[in-house]
Amino acid sequence: MKKNDYQLYISGTIKLGVSFGVVSLLARWVTGNTILSSPETLVKYGLIGGIGYSLVGALTLILFGFLAKKIRKNYPGQHTIGDVLRQKLTPSGYWLMIIVLFLTSFYSLFVQAMGAGMLIHIIFPIPKFIGILLFLTFCFFIGGVGGMQRLHQVAGINVTLIFAAVIIIPVYFFIQEGVYPVYDGIRLYHPYLLYIKNTDAIWFIFTAIFVFFGQILIDRASWQRIFILQKEKVRITFTLTGLIWATIPLALSSLLMITIFGRSFENIYSLFFELVNKIQSTVLIVLFVVFCFSSIASALSAELHATTSIFVKNVMEMFCKLTNDEKWKYTYVFSGAICICLLVIVSILTPSPLTLLFFFGNIYAAMISPMLYIIFSKSVLPFIVPFSSFIGAIGGYVFLTVKEDFNAIWLSFAISAFLCLIVFIYKSITKKNIQVL
Template identity: 75%
Template sequence: MKREDYQFYVSGAIKLGISFGVVSLLARWVTGNTILASPETLIKYGLTGGIGYSLMGALALILFGLLAKKIRERYPDQHTIGDVLRLKLTPSGYWYMITVLLITSLDSLFVQAMGAGILIHMISPLPIFIGMLLFLSFCFFVGGVGGMQRIHQLAGINVSLIFGAVIIIPVYFFIQEGVFPVYEGIKLYHPYLLYIKNTEAIWFIFTAILIGFGQVLIDRATWQRVFIIKKEKVRMTFTLAGLIWATIPLALSSLLMIIIFGRSYENIYSLIFELIEKIQSTVLIVLFVLFCFSAISSAISAEIHATTSLFVRNVLEVFRKLTDREKWKYTYIFSGAICVFLFVIVTILTPNPLELLFFFGNIYASMIVPMFYIILSKRKLPSLIPFASLIGAIGGYLVLPFTENLLAIWLSFAISSFICLCFTFYKWFN
């Protein structure tokens, strides 16, 4: 495949085996949300919540891996989630789904960019304006210009930095402080973290798993990796990626406990970065900073690449056939526009990462059953199936003023599932 060929930008030059497929998935899913939401989850729900957060991503990847082999068998000639949607849906259903994919993509990008902004503010001597400009420029050249090939070239480095930090730094501190003093300090200052019979935490775990699975199920970058991993190895690749991913939030939780075991705290979101004050080694400080930047930059680059590919292949090309030169031109323009948008919006808004995840959780939960229909059905589906997710999400948002967010998410899932099941019964009896 020539580098000038736009398919080279979308899929890269090679099919991935298990080892590099796992690396590529981890580079996508170890994100700024993982770094920022882990402290809040641990503080809010204790150790049970920290374990639940790790289960969310692990089970989401493992469950999607069970579907991934079916996707490869049924759609051998497709390259993006948009290609499959175009094949299986009517025009109205297709454009609705594309709209949802673009909205959730911007949500994901915003969370990562916000994490980068917090990181720059906490540990960088640069003004946040200059820091974000440099950071987003790097992501633009990797994900927007370099494409899948450039992302793969950096994925191994990113994952090495991530695991170097989450393994070496906790071991360094536990050797210095000892495990028992950390446990006693947590028991004295933060005993609620050790309370394991927290029913609210159990409720959070099941809801988080539902959201996580819905998020992976409509993730643009994950679908692209399904099509570039060897078909016979795709299920094992997702299973191993899920199991390995689960260790990272747990490691971040242990880092957080090291920070707070002998004192109180004021700001949840700065806790993870206060680790730098405790690190005496310059090498470990550099490793920690590189870990944060590599995790966030790899996630943003993958999302920019996937969203741009979706927009060019499944939006612009629907209206008219594009030459490779036009595809490259629109790729540079659209990915650049995304980076400018992120640069502007991050300077205006600073929402809570966990709240943002659960706010969009209604959409992710309502998408699960319609996506099952789209993946597993053998014929084109009516508009009712994709629009069932819209009805479900609206139902969840309408009850938000009267109930808690977690219950609203389950209601969105239930409404969407009920509509799809009614459609199934109707088809059976007619």
């Protein structure tokens, strides 16, 4: 394979083992949502919500590992989720799913860029626009231009920074402050964080399972890593990733509890600025800041790379046969256009990451049943299967106009699951009748 072969951009040059596979997946899944949603979850749902957030993320990665093993076995020779969808769906169903993939991909990219923008605004005394421009330029050269090989090169550095930050900084604080003063301060000023009979937190955790599982089922970057992992090590890699990932939101929650013990606060996201002030050690401040931006940049670059790969391989090549040079040209143009759009939108909008996650949760929940049907089926599926996700998501959003709560996500899942079940029963009966005749 030539060095400039476009396949190198999509998959890199090596098959990943367990250790580097875990590193690559952690670099993808320790995201802006992980960093920014941790304080919001802790404040809204207390310690139960913070612990539940970690466990749900771990559980969904572990469950997806079982599916990943089957995907790798049933679809050899594929490279992206788009390749599998093209094999299993009719043209109309395929294009509907591609639209959904791009919609959710742009949401993921927006959340990462928004997280970077919020941290730049909180930590650095520079214009937000300039900070985001520099950040997105870096991501463009890593994920948009560099491809999988470049992502592999920075993944190890990123994961090293992650664990250096989540281990060293909490230990430093607890040695300085002690465990019991922190506990007493939380109990005095924020007793609601310790309330263990919080039914809202339990409801949040069960709903998050649908959102997180649907999110990883259609995650473009995770599917690409399935096809570059060594076949026999796919499941164990996702399992270990889930177990390790769970420790990171817990560590971030502990950091924020150290920040707020013994005092009140006005804004959830100002806690990061107060945390920087509280650290005092210049080395640890630099470590924390670099950890935040490294994690977000790594996740955004991975998503940018996966989205660009799907655009070139599963959209442009459907219309015309592209030469190697044309593929690279479309890669630069498309990834650059995405970065420019993100720069403009993030400079204007700053919604809550957790609110956004559960707003898109209707789409993620509605995608679960169709994606499972696609993965386990052995034949080309009719348009109604992918279309059921659209109907389910619309049903959830209609419900949201009446009452804004997590029931909309459950309704989205139920509608799409019911439609997929009807299709499955109909196909089974039809097949049985044909066999009888």
